[in-house]
Amino acid sequence: MTKPDVVRKVASYQAAGRAQDAIATLEPLLADHQRTLGAEHPDTLASRYNLANAYQAAGRAQDAIAVLEPLLADLERILGAEHPNTLRTRNNLANGYQAAGRTQDAIAILEPLLADRDWILGAEHPDTLASRGNLANAYQAAGRTQDAIAILEPLLADLERILGAQHPNALSARGNLANAYQAAGRTHDAITIYEPLLQEHQRTVGAEHANTLRTRNNLANAYQDAGRTQDAIAILEPLLADRDRILGAEHPDTLRTRGNLANAYEAAGRTHDAIAIFEPLLADLERILGPQHPDTLSTRGNLANAYQDGGRTEDAIAIFEPLLAERERILGGEHPDTLASRGNLANAYEAAGRTEDAIAIFEPLLAERERILGAEHPDTLASRGNLANAYHAGGRTQDAIAIYEPLLADLERIVGGEPPDTLASRGNLAKAYHAAGRTQDAIAIFEPLLADRERLLGAQHPNALNTRNNLANAYQDAGRAQDAIAVLEPLLVDLEQTLGAEHPNTLRTRNNLANFYQDAGRTQDAIAIYEPLLDDLERILGAEHPDTLGSRGNLANAYEAVGRTADADRVRNRFDDGNSFTV
Numbered sequence: 001m002t003k004p005d006v007v008r009k010v011a012s013y014q015a016a017g018r019a020q021d022a023i024a025t026l027e028p029l030l031a032d033h034q035r036t037l038g039a040e041h042p043d044t045l046a047s048r049y050n051l052a053n054a055y056q057a058a059g060r061a062q063d064a065i066a067v068l069e070p071l072l073a074d075l076e077r078i079l080g081a082e083h084p085n086t087l088r089t090r091n092n093l094a095n096g097y098q099a100a101g102r103t104q105d106a107i108a109i110l111e112p113l114l115a116d117r118d119w120i121l122g123a124e125h126p127d128t129l130a131s132r133g134n135l136a137n138a139y140q141a142a143g144r145t146q147d148a149i150a151i152l153e154p155l156l157a158d159l160e161r162i163l164g165a166q167h168p169n170a171l172s173a174r175g176n177l178a179n180a181y182q183a184a185g186r187t188h189d190a191i192t193i194y195e196p197l198l199q200e201h202q203r204t205v206g207a208e209h210a211n212t213l214r215t216r217n218n219l220a221n222a223y224q225d226a227g228r229t230q231d232a233i234a235i236l237e238p239l240l241a242d243r244d245r246i247l248g249a250e251h252p253d254t255l256r257t258r259g260n261l262a263n264a265y266e267a268a269g270r271t272h273d274a275i276a277i278f279e280p281l282l283a284d285l286e287r288i289l290g291p292q293h294p295d296t297l298s299t300r301g302n303l304a305n306a307y308q309d310g311g312r313t314e315d316a317i318a319i320f321e322p323l324l325a326e327r328e329r330i331l332g333g334e335h336p337d338t339l340a341s342r343g344n345l346a347n348a349y350e351a352a353g354r355t356e357d358a359i360a361i362f363e364p365l366l367a368e369r370e371r372i373l374g375a376e377h378p379d380t381l382a383s384r385g386n387l388a389n390a391y392h393a394g395g396r397t398q399d400a401i402a403i404y405e406p407l408l409a410d411l412e413r414i415v416g417g418e419p420p421d422t423l424a425s426r427g428n429l430a431k432a433y434h435a436a437g438r439t440q441d442a443i444a445i446f447e448p449l450l451a452d453r454e455r456l457l458g459a460q461h462p463n464a465l466n467t468r469n470n471l472a473n474a475y476q477d478a479g480r481a482q483d484a485i486a487v488l489e490p491l492l493v494d495l496e497q498t499l500g501a502e503h504p505n506t507l508r509t510r511n512n513l514a515n516f517y518q519d520a521g522r523t524q525d526a527i528a529i530y531e532p533l534l535d536d537l538e539r540i541l542g543a544e545h546p547d548t549l550g551s552r553g554n555l556a557n558a559y560e561a562v563g564r565t566a567d568a569d570r571v572r573n574r575f576d577d578g579n580s581f582t583v
Contacts, residue, residue, distance in 0.1 A: 010050060019058035026051040040078055040117035045071065048088060052096070055405050059293040061099035068093040081331060086125065087113065091134060099294075101335035103142040110135040124162050129169070130157065133176060143378040145184040146572075152177040163387040168211065175215060178222070185419030187226045187457075193221040208246050210253075213239065217257060220264070227461030229268040229496075236261040240325065250288050252295070255281065259299055262306070267462075270504035271310040278303040292330055297337070301344060311545075313352040334372050336379065339365060343386060352475055362387040374480045376414050378421070381407065385425060388432075397436045404429040418456055420463070423449065427467060434470075439478045446471040462505075465491060471510060472516075483522045488513045502540055507533065511551060514558075523561050530555040534571070543574075 005031060013022040030051055033044040052067035072093055075086040094109040114135055117128040136151035156177055159170040161318040178193035198219055201212040220235040240261055243254040262277035279464055282303055285296040304319035324345055328336040346361035366387050369380040388403035408429055413421040430445035453464040468491045475484040492513055495506040514529035534555055552571055559568035 003085065005569045010054070019054055022054040023051070023058060025261070026054055040074065045075065045078075045085075049085075049092070052092065056092070056096055056099060059099075059289065059295065059485060061096050064096040065093065065100060065221050068096055082116070084127070084282070087117060087120070091131065094134065094138070098138055098141055103336075104140060106138045107135070107142060110138050124158070129159060129162075133173060136176065136180070140180055140183055145378075148180045148410050149177070149184065150448065152180055166200070166402060168205075171200060171204075171211065173216060178218065180235055182222055184226060185415070185421070187222055191226060193217070195223055208242065213243060213246070213253065217253075217260060220260065224264055224267055227457055227463065229264055229462075232264045233261070233268060236264055250284070252289075254294065255285060255288070259295075259302060263302065265310060266306050269499055269505070271306055274306045275310060278306055292326070294337070297327060297330075301341065304344070304348070307543055308348055308351055309520060311344070313348060315353060316344070316348045334368070339369060339372075339379065343383065346390070350393055355390055358390045359387070359394065362390050376410070378415075381411060381414070383422065385415055385421075387429060389428065392428075392432055392435065400432045401429070401436065404432055418452065423453060423456075423463065427470065429461075430474075431470060432478065434474050439474055442474045443471070445472055462499075465495060465498070465505070469505075469512070472512070476519070481516060485513070485516050485520065488516060502536065507537060507540070507547070511547075511554065514554065518554075518558055518561070524557055527555070527558045527562070530558055 002433065005090045006025065010022050010025055011014070013019070013025065028510060030044070030047040033041065033047050036046050044181050047073045048067055052064045052071065055061075069088060072086070072089045075089055076082065090109055091111050094106040094113070097103070097109070098106040109130065112131050114128070114131040115130050117125065121128050132151055132155045136148040136155070139151070140148040152173065156170065156173045159167065159173050163170050174193055174197050180517065181187075181193070182190035194215060194339070198212065200214045200217050201209065201219040202497055205211055207483060216235055216239050220232040220239065222228070222384060223235070224232040240254070240257045243251065243257050247254050256409045258277055258281045258502065262274040262281065265277070266270075266274035278299060279366050282296070285293065289296050300319055300323050300520040304316040304323070307313070307319070308316035320341065324338070324341040327335065327341050342361055346358040346365070349355075349361070350358035362383065366380070366383040369377065369383050373380050383408045384403055388400040388407065391397075391403070392400035404425065407409040408422070411419075411425050415422060426445055426449050428444045430449065433439075433445065436440035450464065450467045453461065453467050457464050468487055472484045472487040472491065475481075476486065488509065492506070492509050495503065495509055499506050510529055510533050514526040516521070517529070518526035534551045536549070537545065538549050539550050552574060557570045559565070559571065
């Protein structure tokens with residue numbers, strides 16, 4: 001096979017997402033070049049460069065770095081520090097560092113690389129413009145979202161001026177800016193870019209072009225972040241069919257879309273549908289990409305999250321524990337994905353009632369993130385919140401409040417009052433106040449928080465709906481039963497419309513409204529909710545689920561309150577003979 005034939009073959013493998021096939025071609029080719037041409041021949045240097053790219057595409061960031069670091073030294077010595085190939089290799093090494101979680105090392109390359117390209121090539125050279133975008137991506141990965149936006153906004157203006165608004169690079173920069181807005185919690189700003197960008201891609205390159213498909217995926221993700229889960233699903237379902245048809249079932253983008261659809265199902269409360277995708281997807285990824293590929297490891301974590309959301313906490317832990325060990329072995333103990341796995345395992349322990357085990361992870365994890373990432377990195381701030389949540393769950397409410405109060409002040413100072421993390425922190429502090437018996441302090445937070453979430457996210461966003469529920473509970477505990485009912489009645493209608501009648505939050509709200517009716521002396525109204533609710537819970541969750549058992553007790557108590565003692569006894573003994581009946 002001639003050199004051009006090999007180059008075309010490798011390029012076709014990489015375009016089809018067949019990174020392993022590209023590696024299988026490039027490794028012996030490199031060995032041949034080194035043996036026949038010598039280590040410093042241009043073809044040998046090119047083969048080393050191409051092999052590193054293939055390793056990177058296969059998720060083997062450490063192998064890519066192991067090729068690129070000595071290659072860069074050789075290129076600087078042979079070609080000089082200012083040669084385009086040398087500059088390009090510096091860029092690729094930075095990408096490798098970023099993929100390996102070494103974001104600061106990537107930034108340490110990209111900042112002077114941008115200055116060098118600006119000086120050597122000029123500010124408007126395509127490689128210089130690309131370096132600005134790469135540095136912005138690295139800033140975003142390091143949690144410096146505002147620094148990323150500060151690069152991307154003028155970069156987009158420059159690309160539109162130099163290349164034209166319809167140039168692929170300008171369109172790509174618009175997408176990157178939308179991604180940064182989304183990461184900064186400016187979801188609606190992201191959507192306002194993605195929607196016309198999708199139309200532009202469809203018009204200029206067609207519905208089946210990779211950029212069009214990618215933007216459909218990104219728009220779906222933005223819809224999901226905005227709480228528009230059904231809109232996300234409406235994009236992802238046909239997108240999966242299109243990618244399957246155009247790219248094939250085993251292309252990385254097709255596999256990734258299956259995972260995104262499963263995530264959307266999970267966000268919509270369709271946990272069983274999510275699991276039904278994640279389980280075979282994980283098997284496919286292990287077979288196609290290998291068990292240690294980053295996408296495979298991520299999917300194992302996503303499946304565990306779905307198990308946890310579906311009440312299968314022990315199944316989740318059975319995945320999270322070896323996944324953490326695997327990430328520590330492959331990526332090292334300080335990689336962001338390893339640290340995230342530790343947090344996920346702690347969350348699962350907390351969900352399983354193993355609060356002390358969760359705290360035993362969260363406390364040193366917070367210390368490590370402060371040391372590795374810095375006190376103001378988003379992941380560090382999130383760890384403070386997670387530790388406070390665990391303290392709260394473990395009954396250490398005052399310890400939780402002692403974290404929540406300064407954390408909220410820091411978030412308002414660092415990221416502002418309106419990003420999602422700040423709003424979540426306000427809600428967590430209000431819940432802790434409520435648990436500590438400081439109901440009026442809780443209400444004083446919940447009322448403006450609800451107004452802010454409805455203004456920023458929309459009244460139907462899950463976080464806004466959740467805040468309405470929390471406010472209703474606080475009103476109830478403050479003795480304001482009528483105010484609680486006035487919040488919960490329309491909330492139930494909205495939940496049924498947005499999440500569906502069988503979503504766990506909808507079922508829980510039906511139960512709460514019935515409780516409020518009973519507390520307000522409206523026992524017949526409570527019974528009218530409890531009776532069909534119990535039937536639904538038995539059908540959806542099973543007769544022995546804690547929520548089902550609680551509902552049986554609530555209905556029995558309500559029957560007793562109106563003198564229907566025999567009906568109360570029948571409900572309590574409903575499954576004792578192994579047969580169900582309708583009350």
